[in-house]
Amino acid sequence: MIEQVADPLPQTGFAKVVLELEVNNHPGVMSHICNLFARRAFNMEGILCMPVAGGERSRIWLLVFEDQRLEQMIRQLEKLEDVLAVRRHGAEHEVFERLEDFFH
Amino acid sequence: MMQMTGAQLIVRLLERQGVRTIAGIPGGAILPLYDALGGSELIHHVLARHEQGAGFMAQGMARASGQPAVCFASSGPGATNLVTAIADAFLDSIPMVAITGQVPLSMIGTDAFQEVDIYGITVPITKHNFLVRSVEELLTVIPDAFRIAMSGRPGPVLVDVPKDVQNQLISFTDFPPRVVSDSLPPVDAEAIEEAARLINEAEQPVLYLGGGVVHSGASALAVTLAEQACMPTTMTLMGLGAMPVDHPLSIGMLGMHGARYTNFVLEEADVLVCVGARFDDRAVGKAAQFCPRAKIVHIDVDPSELHKIKRAHVAIHADVGSALEALLPRIRKSMRKRWLSHVDSLRSRFPMQLPGMDDPRTHYGLVRAVAAALDDDAIITTDVGQHQMWVAQAYPFRRPRQWMTSGGLGTMGFGVPTAMGAALAEPDRTVVCFSGDGSLMMNVQEFATLAEENLNVKIVLMNNSSLGLVYQQQNLFYGKRVFASKYGAGPDFIKIAEGFGIGAVDLDQAANPRAALAQALQTPGPCLIHASIDREQFVYPMVPPGAANTEMIGG
Known part of the structure; x- marks a missing residue:
């Protein structure tokens, strides 16, 4: 019998992508977002979150590799009730680069 | 200015949303809400015997009506027992609002008695979920739960309400309006x-x-x-x-x-x-x-x-x-x-082949005989397994919402409580649940609720003393190494039904099974209809898991 087994996904050779999320700010939002990625074995390389708009909302920056599942991931993110907007930036975005100093 | 407790507010908001039946089981952390529910003149509470049963009763109501239905459970095991029914609703896009009691806010995170993080547990199996942190939030959370459950692609929403929030007093001037579905973007x-x-x-x-x-x-x-x-x-x-x-x-x-x-x-x-x-x-x-x-x-x-x-x-x-x-x-x-x-x-x-369809003592024949004794107004539910596929293949479905089955999650035990929910929502219809001897035992305790509510639900039990679909796959794909799929000792299902106070008919003993079946289906109230079937009958055609649809075997 041939069981349905997914081909292993190539892990390297993909460009980095920076995602910018506008979300509601309350305990639990982060777990909804992290769950989406974890369930699909989609590693988040970097994550950064700070409150905006007086604490009503938060902005989350995610650094991920662009594999063929990213488009679907973004659609799933947009479906979350607490996610208000998702913007996609290229690897040239400097938000994580500027943080490098704290990791060396 | 109105003043009431959080529990009373939840009940009033549910009433205003049009909820008339709630299935559930009380327990320590949800007792304030049950105290308030007891005072409702509009809402009928159905006391399930297991929270999973309550969850599927809510599903049955929602699948029959298309409107969000509600179930209640207490904290800890009450809440975790709901998980399967919630996951099932998520995979089949069924609008449902599950409300759970939680330990008081100050005790959350302390491993208090019957504390479990049901919010965290249900993140991946709900459309959205809430942990209510103050009584004021209820004014927005309860309407939002209904709006989310029914808007766009429907799905389940869980609202976890700590006991102290249920007891907290709130003063407010106006109830929020009854919510309707969000409007969708215009068609491109x-x-x-x-x-x-x-x-x-x-x-x-x-x-x-x-x-x-x-x-x-x-x-x-x-x-x-x-x-x-x-x-x-x-x-x-x-x-x-x-x-x-x-x-x-x-x-x-x-x-x-x-x-x-x-x-x-x-x-x-x-x-x-x-x-x-x-x-x-x-x-x-x-x-x-x-x-x-x-x-x-x-x-x-x-x-x-x-x-x-x-x-x-x-x-x-x-x-x-x-x-x-x-x-x-x-x-x-x-x-x-x-x-x-x-x-x-x-x-x-290459037609659909239904061998034995004219003989009510065969699996296809039994499905056809049930259909022949009913009209299109009847609602048909199933459990999960061979019987489910035989009904899907052979029953002449002619209208939407005539058919309820656990499609995405494939939950054995779905059939009986879901049929009960359908009967609660549509009391004028006959509801027939096709089940198997494996599935039936997974929520058999709801026979007690069924007898108590005296619902017009008929259970057609296709008994082959095995987990038939497992037995089939072991025979077809695992070198006939049959293991853990045959039951050594089956219970006497007739006595089980009668023990719960439900009428029972054994087609095996009937001289004229077709007449006995028709009579059982036409008598109002619950009834178990037992029929032995041949274990060696498999569901065909079958596409082996992972193969292309054109590579069918059998049939």
């Missing part, structure tokens, strides 16, 4: 034009209807589209009833246990119009080889379903009904004589 006119062009230019189009057509109430529009464009129409397990199965354009259910001709017709399609379906692996088999020649038009209310399994040539994010309304005026009337006669010849060469 350009995409509709493109879809119409593909359909009009197609020579061998096939229409593929899923559960979304039923949820959207768009069955009549879908049938009109099929007729106008003369498209052979297949339905998924969840879509059965969207088009009457004896409609001349119906080619029945596709996929793992679909008829051979159905899967062969799909193989030859040049345009596939997928409406409210999601290319599930049991429906499409090996996705890369599904409809290899077809251009795909995909209409779905959930944008994340578009391009998920198969890239669509035209993807339309819209309510299925609105999209079909926009599409219909642009579809040319067409005869497609050559294509339809080819479909007919495939049908006669």
Whole structure:
């Protein structure tokens, strides 16, 4: 019998992508977002979150590799009730680069 | 200015939302809410015997009415017992609001008695969930829970309410208004034009209807589209009833246990119009080889379903009904004589075979005998296993919401409590639950609730003393190494039913099983109808898991 087994996904050779999320700010939002990625074995390389708009909302920056599942991931993110907007930036975005100093 | 407790507020908000029946089980952390519910003159509470039963009763109400239904459970084990019913609702897109009690706010995170993080547990199996942190939040959270459950693609929402929030007092001036579904973005006119062009230019189009057509109430529009464009129409397990199965354009259910001709017709399609379906692996088999020649038009209310399994040539994010309304005026009337006669010849060469369908002592015959004794008003539920597939193959479904089955999660134990929920929502209909001896035991405790509520639910038990679908797969794919799939000692199901106070009929003992069956179905109130079937009868045809749909065995 041939069981349905997914081909292993190539892990390297993909460009980095920076995602910018506008979300509601309350305990639990982060777990909804992290769950989406974890369930699909989609590693988040970097994550950064700070409150905006007086604490009503938060902005989350995610650094991920662009594999063929990213488009679907973004659609799933947009479906979350607490996610208000998702913007996609290229690897040239400097938000994580500027943080490098704290990791060396 | 009104003043009340959080518990009283929840009950008033549920009443105002139109909720009239709630299934649940009380316990320590939800007692304030039960105290308030006891004071409601509008809401009937159904006391389930296991929280999973309560969850499926809510599902039955929601599947019958299309409106969100509610279940209650206490904290800890009460809440975790709901998990299977919530996950099942999530995979089949059923609108449901589960309200759980939680330990008081100050004790959350201390491993208090009956504390479990049900919020965290249900993140991946709900459309959305809430942990209510103050009584004021209830004024927005309860309406939001209903709005989210019913808007767009429906689904379950969980609201976890700590005990102290239930007891907290709130003063407020106005109740929030009763919520309705969010409006959806307008249908993309350009995409509709493109879809119409593909359909009009197609020579061998096939229409593929899923559960979304039923949820959207768009069955009549879908049938009109099929007729106008003369498209052979297949339905998924969840879509059965969207088009009457004896409609001349119906080619029945596709996929793992679909008829051979159905899967062969799909193989030859040049345009596939997928409406409210999601290319599930049991429906499409090996996705890369599904409809290899077809251009795909995909209409779905959930944008994340578009391009998920198969890239669509035209993807339309819209309510299925609105999209079909926009599409219909642009579809040319067409005869497609050559294509339809080819479909007919495939049908006669590779038909759905239902051996024994005239003998009520066989599996197909029993399904047909039940159908013959009922009209289309009856509601049919199933558990999960061989009996479920035989009913899907052989029962003549003719209207949407006639059929309730656990499609996505495949939950054994679904059938009886869901049938009860359907009977609670539609007390004038006869509800028949087909079950197996494996599935029935997984929620058999709800027989007590069934007797207490005296619902018009008939359970047709197809007993082969085994986990039939497991037995089948071990025989077909595991070298006949039959292990852990045969029951050594089966219980006396007649005595079980009678012990719970439910009438029972044993067709094995009946001189005229057809007459005994008809009489049992026509007598109001609950009844167990027991019938032994042959363990060596398998569900055919069958696409082996992971194979392409054209590689069917049997049938």
